[in-house]
Amino acid sequence: MIGVLLRAKELGRIEAVTPLLESMQSQGYWLSDEIIEHARELADEAGNAGQDND
Structure with missing residues (x-):
């Protein structure tokens, strides 16, 4: 599950x-x-903590 979230962030699907x-x-x-x-x-x-890192 964590790997999916990390990949989604890498692809720009989620911000954090x-x-x-x-x-x-x-x-x-x-x-x-x-x-x-x-x-x-x-x-x-x-x-x-709890914030995205743009």
């Missing part, structure tokens, strides 16, 4: 993965904080 991952986590999808942080780093969103 962070809000989507945080939403999934809050709705019960099991994602550790470490996994979310790693995905944010891969998406160049580290340090922008």
Whole structure:
């Protein structure tokens, strides 16, 4: 699932993965904080909690 989100961002289909991952986590999808942080780093969103990085 995270790979799909990262690819969607790469293709310009979504602006940021962070809000989507945080939403999934809050709705019960099991994602550790470490996994979310790693995905944010891969998406160049580290340090922008909940914000896109244009």
